[in-house]
Amino acid sequence: MYTFLSRYPFFGGIGFTFILAAMGILLAELPGFQYIGALATSILLAIVFRQAFGYPTALQPGLQFSTKKLLRVAIILFGLKLNIDVVLNEGLGLLAKGAGTIIVAIVVTMVLSRWLKANWMISMLLAVGTGVCGAAAIAAVSPILKSKEEDTALSVGIIALVGTVFGIAYTIVGPFLPITPEQYGIWSGLSLHEIAHVALAAEPAGEDSLGMALLAKLGRVLLLIPLSFILVFWMRRKHHDDTQAQVNFPWFLIGFIIMSVVGTYVLGEVIPTSDSFLTGVSNITTFLLAMAMSGLGLNVSIASIKSKAMRPLVAMLITSVLLSFMTYLTL
Structure with a gap:
């Protein structure tokens, strides 16, 4: 099969990431793997392939298309999941707390990474993702920060796995905490890493808990937009004397905003029976992201994890624990 795909480098590379993504999504349905998620599973499969068989250089044109172009398309479609109206009308207080989460995550992670002498780029990606x-946040800001594909892949894999551990830990300690299900949901939404991790932690506590958790989390997703523009401004200031390092405007974020508006005010209001459509788009978005993650995973060398990722991982873990305690105290 690989020989056949290599005859058509562009379409073969896309097809290869399609196969890895399909396998990752199927594996994510199995017991144990469902806690890790489709994106992390797809990346892990790609990393295993790279270590066993090397990088499929013959398929590079298609692999790059998946990791760059399809990734941007997926980020644009991801905007449909963000209901701006709900966040602005019902979650302004949570939006402010979400801003606090982002500020603390970035500042603390980067201070710790400097103290630990960790890789700057991976630390920054993990800080934003946390x-x-x-x-999704790492994928969105990686072009702005001009990160290498290997660094992006390492960061995505780390945050998916760590977030899964935290999500499971929340479900274990949650019943013993002296808080209401709604407060538990807010805590999960303000502190956990991905939407999937928030749902994993909050769903066992009931519908009210899950609803508040997703509302708090969506506020943080909304803040990805201003954060991205801040990073664009900062990177341009940082490289203002380096014409080779000029930061291109992330036009795909405009698409993300447009899709958010369409999902909120068109599909949500004008076409109220669009749930099945949105579910279909969500599934397509997940598959495209899994294809992009597969392409990224092929760039990862295990040796790089030991040399580049361990110290950023420690910084992120400390920050995540701190965020859990901090957000709990604000309930």
């Missing part, structure tokens, strides 16, 4: 919305 503060906002995990893999």
Whole structure:
């Protein structure tokens, strides 16, 4: 099959990431793997392939298309999941707390990474992912920060796995905490890494808990937009004397905003029976993201994890624990 795909480098590369993504999504349905999620599973499969068989250089044109172009399309479609109206009308207080989560995550992670002499780029990607919305946030800001594909892949894999551990830990300690289900949901939404992790932690506590958790989390997702523009401004200031390092405007974020508006005020209001459509788009978005993650995972060398990722991982873990305690105290 690989020989056949290599005859058509562009379509073969896309097809290869399609196969890895399909396998990752199927594996994510199995017991145990469902806690990790489709994106992390797809990346892990790609990493295993890279270590066993090497990077499929013959398929590079298609692999790059999946990791760059399809990734941007998926981020744009991800905007449909963000209901701006709900966040602005019902979650302004949570939006402010979400901003606090993002600020603390970035500041603390970067201070710790400097103290630990950790890799700056991976630390920054993990800081953004921890503060906002995990893999999707990392994927959104990686072009702005001009991160290498290997660094992006390592960061996505780390945050997906760590977030899963935290989500499971929340479900264990949640019943013993002296808080209401709604407060538990807010705590989960303000502190956990990805939407999937928030749902994993809050769903066992009931519908009210899950609803508040997702509302708090959506506020953090909304803040990805201003954060991205701040990073664009900062990167341009940082490289103002380096014409080779100029930061291109992330036009795909405009698409993200447009899709958010369409999902909120068109599909949500004008076409109220659009739940099945949105579910279909969500599934497509997940598959495209899984394809992009597969392409990224093929760039990962295990040796790099030991040399580049361990110290950023420690910084992120400390920050995540701190966020859990901090957000709990604000309930």
